[in-house]
Amino acid sequence: MTTPAVPASRISEEVHRRRWAILGVLMLSLLIVVLDNSILNVAVKTISMPAPTGLGATQSEIEWAINSYTLVFAGLLFTAGLVGDRIGRKKILLGGLVVFGIGSALAAESGSPGELIAYRALMALGAAFVMPATLAVLMNVFEREEQPKAIGIWAGGVGLAIAIGPITGGALLDHFWWGSVFLINVPIVILAVALMVWLVPDSRDPKPGRVDPVGVVLSVIGLVLLVYGIIKGGELADFTDPTVLATVAAGLAVLVAFVLFEKRSDHPSLDVTYFKNKVFSAAMSAIALVFFALMGVTFFGVFYTQSVRGYSPLESGLLMLPLAVAQMIFAPRARLVVDRFGNRATTTAGLILIAATLAVFATFEADTPIWLLELVFFLMGTGMAHIMTPTSVVIMQALPREKAGSASALSNTFRQVGGALGIAVLGSVLSAAYRSGIEDKLGPVPAGLRDTAAGSIEATLGVAARLGPQGKALVGPANDAFLHAMHVTALCGTGVALLGALVVALFLPGRPPADQQGEREQELIAAAD
Numbered sequence: 001m002t003t004p005a006v007p008a009s010r011i012s013e014e015v016h017r018r019r020w021a022i023l024g025v026l027m028l029s030l031l032i033v034v035l036d037n038s039i040l041n042v043a044v045k046t047i048s049m050p051a052p053t054g055l056g057a058t059q060s061e062i063e064w065a066i067n068s069y070t071l072v073f074a075g076l077l078f079t080a081g082l083v084g085d086r087i088g089r090k091k092i093l094l095g096g097l098v099v100f101g102i103g104s105a106l107a108a109e110s111g112s113p114g115e116l117i118a119y120r121a122l123m124a125l126g127a128a129f130v131m132p133a134t135l136a137v138l139m140n141v142f143e144r145e146e147q148p149k150a151i152g153i154w155a156g157g158v159g160l161a162i163a164i165g166p167i168t169g170g171a172l173l174d175h176f177w178w179g180s181v182f183l184i185n186v187p188i189v190i191l192a193v194a195l196m197v198w199l200v201p202d203s204r205d206p207k208p209g210r211v212d213p214v215g216v217v218l219s220v221i222g223l224v225l226l227v228y229g230i231i232k233g234g235e236l237a238d239f240t241d242p243t244v245l246a247t248v249a250a251g252l253a254v255l256v257a258f259v260l261f262e263k264r265s266d267h268p269s270l271d272v273t274y275f276k277n278k279v280f281s282a283a284m285s286a287i288a289l290v291f292f293a294l295m296g297v298t299f300f301g302v303f304y305t306q307s308v309r310g311y312s313p314l315e316s317g318l319l320m321l322p323l324a325v326a327q328m329i330f331a332p333r334a335r336l337v338v339d340r341f342g343n344r345a346t347t348t349a350g351l352i353l354i355a356a357t358l359a360v361f362a363t364f365e366a367d368t369p370i371w372l373l374e375l376v377f378f379l380m381g382t383g384m385a386h387i388m389t390p391t392s393v394v395i396m397q398a399l400p401r402e403k404a405g406s407a408s409a410l411s412n413t414f415r416q417v418g419g420a421l422g423i424a425v426l427g428s429v430l431s432a433a434y435r436s437g438i439e440d441k442l443g444p445v446p447a448g449l450r451d452t453a454a455g456s457i458e459a460t461l462g463v464a465a466r467l468g469p470q471g472k473a474l475v476g477p478a479n480d481a482f483l484h485a486m487h488v489t490a491l492c493g494t495g496v497a498l499l500g501a502l503v504v505a506l507f508l509p510g511r512p513p514a515d516q517q518g519e520r521e522q523e524l525i526a527a528a529d
Contacts, residue, residue, distance in 0.1 A: 018199055019141045025195045026134040029097060032188050033127040036104075039169035039181050040066065041298055041320070042313045045306040046178045047116070048458040054178055059434075059456035060231045061113035063427045066299070067227055067420045068117045072124035074416035075220035079212065080129040089133040089140075090202035094193060096133065100126030101189030108179035108186075123182075131412075137200060167321065170314030210267035218258035219270070223417065226251030227424045234428020270410065280398035282507035283391040286347055287411055288418030289500035290387050293354055293493040294380070295419035296426025297361060298323075300486050305373075307457045308366050308479050322374050326381025334389035342511030343390040347504045350390075353383035355497035361490035366479055394508060422493075430489045431456065437481030444470050457482040 047065070050056045057065065084092035103123035110116040172180040229247030233239035262268040275281045298320070305316040338346050357380045364373070395411050435454045442450045445463055453463040453474075460478040464471030 022141050022199050022201075023138060025192060025199055026138055028188065028192045028195070029093060029130050030134050032185050032192070033100065033130050035165045035168070036069070036123065036127070036182075036185065039165040039184075041302055042166045042169040042306075042317045043173060043178055043181045044299070044302055045458060046173055046313060047113075048456060050462045055110065055113050055116060056462070057113040057116070058452075058459065059427065059431045060234065061117065062456075063231050063299075063423050064117045065113065065120055066423055067231075068121040069124040069127075070416050070420040070423075071220065071223050071227065072121045073128045074413045074420065075216060075223065076125065076128035077132060077413050077416075079216050080132055082210070084129065084133045088202045089137050090196065090200050092129045093133045093137070093200070094196060096126045096129030097189050097193050097196070098126070099123075100130065101186050101193075102126075104182045104185035104189070108181075108183035110179070141201065166317030167314070168317075170312065170317030173313035212262075212265060212267055215258060215262055215265065215268060215270065218254055218261060222251050222254035222258055223420070224251070225254060227420060230421075230424040230428050234424075234431035236432075239428075239432075270413075274410070277398050278507045279394060279509060282503050283394040283398065284411065284414050286351065286387060286391050286500050286504045286508075288414045288421075289496055289503075290351065290354060290384060291415050291418035292422035292425070293358060293497045293500075294384060295422040296489065296493050297358060297380070299423050299427055300430050300489055301361075303457060303482065304364065304486055307461065308482060309370075319370070319373065320377060322378035323381040323384075326378045327385045330382050330385035331389055334386045337386060338390050340511075342509070343394050344505060344508040344510045346386050347390045347394075347508055348501050350383045350386035351497050351501035351504060353379060354387070355494045355501065357383065358490050358494040358497060362487040362494070364486070365483060390508075391504075422496075426489050426493055429492050430485050433485035433488045434481050437484050438478060441474065441477040441481070444473060 044062050047054045048057045048059070048062055080092065080096070100123050103119050103126060107116055107119035107123060110119060168184070169181045172184060225247055229244050229251060232247060233241065233244040236244065238244070259272055262270045263272050301320070302316060305311045305319055306313065311319065334346065357376045360376050392411065434456065438460060439454050442453055444467065445453050449463050453460045457478050460474055464474040464478070
């Protein structure tokens with residue numbers, strides 16, 4: 001007889017009856033948190049345009065608008081989960097949604113790039129408390145036999161958000177001002193809060209872990225300094241500038257202090273002893289590197305489709321749909337590939353496929369057939385699906401099953417940090433390469449505007465528009481400089497993906513014997529608790 005993971009006495013008949021409605025509310029909460037990042041992808045070009053159309057944000061400011069959210073979100077995930085365990089998950093969910101909604105409303109009315117960056121960080125503060133609590137509540141309202149199905153549906157919400165985010169953002173930008181991509185969150189938050197108050201029961205961990213405020217502060221400060229230095233290097237097109245080197249060095253020093261502190265702490269946010277396991281470290285590296293490459297390519301992909309190819313935000317969102325569709329098709333089926341070929345072969349092949357698609361990006365020109373771009377996005381999503389599933393399984397296998405919860409949170413953190421560094425590093429490479437390619441073509445631009453015009457392709461085109469007929473001569477060189485910069489950036493991403501393929505090929509386990517595989521699958525089901 002199978003013993004349920006959650007005793008029947010802990011789930012009342014009333015909660016059991018409405019469990020699927022509760023799951024719907026949890027998915028709605030998760031949807032807006034994930035949707036916000038994917039919806040912003042198609043808005044970056046509009047936000048970079050001069051007022052009143054946008055905010056006139058530079059490329060580095062756009063990178064910060066994305067990374068301020070990602071870094072705060074990643075830095076607070078562990079602490080948010082522990083706080084929810086301590087004071088109640090429903091309370092944390094409600095508080096997180098309210099903060100996220102307030103941040104969204106303020107971001108929609110931002111009057112400058114600096115305000116947008118600050119309000120995006122506020123949104124991340126709320127989002128960090130929403131995501132871990134949704135899964136914790138789910139585990140407390142479903143019996144063990146229904147948990148795998150419920151978790152699958154919950155995880156599907158992420159794929160749904162990735163798919164509909166760019167399309168929703170594009171549709172809004174076609175009809176409303178740029179702030180609508182944030183304001184759309186507010187009515188969804190109001191609906192989610194009302195349904196949560198009505199339907200969702202509260203729960204807490206009877207033995208919650210201790211919060212690690214020092215570790216959280218050190219990790220966030222270290223990451224922010226590191227990312228700031230990288231972005232500043234791209235903005236100046238000089239990574240040897242003393243300010244850049246000093247900031248990067250300070251960030252690395254604080255991160256070293258964070259690791260040393262966590263190593264000595266009896267309640268660390270990040271248990272660094274996990275990384276003594278080479279298999280665990282390799283799987284984490286694969287997750288971080290694939291998001292490093294992927295976030296970088298989606299960042300410059302938007303400028304390619306909108307600025308160079310002239311597609312509208314909605315059309316640009318639709319062009320990215322194959323990437324999400326491929327993930328939704330192949331992610332649930334990737335386990336079958338792992339069963340046949342093993343984790344090492346599947347993940348290595350996925351990373352090589354990602355590297356190949358990035359290399360193809362390095363050949364794109366202004367007149368490349370659009371079907372080829374669609375094929376590249378689809379193959380990119382296919383590769384990603386065959387990386388995330390095997391690495392998630394490997395991470396759970398590499399540690400004792402009682403550590404499954406913290407391992408899952410850690411993989412989410414590495415995914416976010418990898419994405420943030422991808423945008424910072426590859427965005428800075430793009431910025432530096434573009435500046436070096438356009439600077440000597442800015443002869444028609446007044447001397448006082450040349451530095452601004454060299455900041456990004458949108459800045460160049462904005463200045464060209466203000467110059468009238470004389471500025472038309474800048475459009476061709478701007479497109480050429482951007483395409484060259486995109487090619488350089490794509491090749492850098494290719495190198496990162498190949499590095500990831502080498503790491504997993506060396507350290508991930510191959511296919512286990514059939515008898516061990518069956519036993520381990522049973523353990524993984526139990527580990528979900």
